[in-house]
Amino acid sequence: MENFKVNNPTTLHFGKDVISSLGKVVSNYGKKALLVYGKGSIRSNGIYDQVMAQMQQTGIRVVEYSGIKSNPLIEDVDAAAALGRKEKVDMILAVGGGSVIDSAKIISITIPVAHSGWDFYTGEAKPETAIPLVSVLTLAATGTEMNPFAVVQNEAEKKKLGYGHKLIYPLHSFLDPTYTITVNAGYTAFGIADLMAHSLELWFGEGEAPLTDRFILSIMQEALEAGPLLMNDLNNYDLRARIMFAATMALNGMTAYGKARGDWGVHAFGHVLSLMYDVPHGASLTIVYPAWMRVLLPRIRKRLEMLFLGLFGDPDPNKGIDKLESFFHSLGCPVRLAEFSVGEQSRDDILDVMRENQSNGAVYPLNEQEMERMVEAFFSLKS
């Protein structure tokens, strides 16, 4: 086992009606909040009203920044930070899914400095303080509610990158599975795919930590069991709760205890597809993972065998990859780029952007030939 440190400052409030303590919690940080949200679904499903009622009850003034995209843009981060700076907000309240909370994390460290939020990604700026951040999660997927990571896209530079810093943990996150019941089938499925992918990035991490491996398998087994049940019963609170809980556990640090690092190559490749064709994050992962596994099979055979023994009771890696692909497809996730109307003629473009972004894995980096074969597999019926 590798040395590791555990220190997660996020307080998680999980369950039905946890929002009833939101006002009290937020009021610990001041009197004026920057409310950050997306394209307005929280207005139609009633979550906005519940949040505002909590703010009113505790006398907190609210400045709003809405319109965060599902692949969040640095322009929105910078505009929201400018607003928050001008309005001298005491804290940020992020209400939404991964893109909203990730944006809010970067906003929280951008407000105190005279920089674009992108400068944290390039290394030009380093955060010194953060405006306190409280999140209300409305989509079970990325795990951002309990971790120090944020992914943002820069369209001008054609880059979608991840950033991590201990200052950007949400101080509190409110997770009411009820709030995810209005999420449609597509995004529900992408969320399940995302939590599977996070588990896999650490499964293919560096360093032997058998108990952590068991935790990772547990999370994936839970997704394999509860995921299909949920897809057939989208209004079921208990199934929503099981997936929401699993998504948080899949990237709150515990899958990394005793490991040196995850691989994260598949996420980097997926970010390229999101950037180029606006493929939803979860969907990009279900396209990349089967292709990545097929190409890397000779190098990761042992890990694949352990994985598929744990997930399907059969270590055969070829059958296992097929089963995983079928699982993703059965949820309604795409497993080939053709499902996003992207044709084979785009292969070279994709490879160019991957090379430019230096997208690759930390533990199992692909060589040029492997990368070409992987991109080929994004289109082929079967590799």
Place this chain on the structure above:
Amino acid sequence: MENFKVNNPTTLHFGKDVISSLGKVVSNYGKKALLVYGKGSIRSNGIYDQVMAQMQQTGIRVVEYSGIKSNPLIEDVDAAAALGRKEKVDMILAVGGGSVIDSAKIISITIPVAHSGWDFYTGEAKPETAIPLVSVLTLAATGTEMNPFAVVQNEAEKKKLGYGHKLIYPLHSFLDPTYTITVNAGYTAFGIADLMAHSLELWFGEGEAPLTDRFILSIMQEALEAGPLLMNDLNNYDLRARIMFAATMALNGMTAYGKARGDWGVHAFGHVLSLMYDVPHGASLTIVYPAWMRVLLPRIRKRLEMLFLGLFGDPDPNKGIDKLESFFHSLGCPVRLAEFSVGEQSRDDILDVMRENQSNGAVYPLNEQEMERMVEAFFSLKS
């Protein structure tokens, strides 16, 4: 799933040589520390010298209180608190196993008040502040290094009770598996038994949380695999690390996510045996669990079947209890009171103390007849 809250303030430093940052961490809390430890094994194995070197490097003055017993006494807690109060210490540094750290937790809330530490157990006193507590763990067993619980014994009142409060989390805990290498076979085995028992108390908890159940099974599977390997190779760092990590995870809160509460009846019964016959805590649990399961079998059949399917691949509850008992015995743990030279004539005495202490489970309380049958089973060759 039940609603739950996650908020664990302990920073865990896990791995080889993590003590190298102890001085720096402790110096954040002041200049004078109360060092609490046990009967002196840390002096013979060199840990004391390493801790003192860290304190000297960072200019921290140390006041010592040693002699904490393995079943820790409230008299020691009160004497140490009086010393800490008189010496106006800024923080407490607990170096040892569960008994030392548990004692230090109660010392940390006793120093600021004019009470005996026992008053927290009876409810006569409520803590308002705590002296900052940093722990260095030398025994993998109780999980106290990352939780808000403390068990202390009151010999005058013939009681051994548990107490929990969010103020008594250690702020930092240093876990170097190297420090457990000198632990003898007996206490190594008791530690493995203890982490199994903690897992089981939550397994028999209230509330359905399937992913949490998978985590609990993962911890027990890890103990079943790594435990026997370690007993045959006590100097093996990686095996020490696996058991130390598992013991922390078994009682740091994660096995309770989504559950209303654990049962904790077996622990309460075990405390009675420790109190009456100075049976080590881990040993008391391996005596009580098989008996408890056999007596409760008709009521907990379904949970036993799920458990043994996960642990042994066979749901049969009778065979499963036998296998668990054999596992405990194979580690070198006692499974009958006779192994502590306690004869059957003590049955009524034990029952009297159990009734007086109101020892029982929260989820599956035993009725009078069940309790009698359980105590009988502490002695019988087979129930």
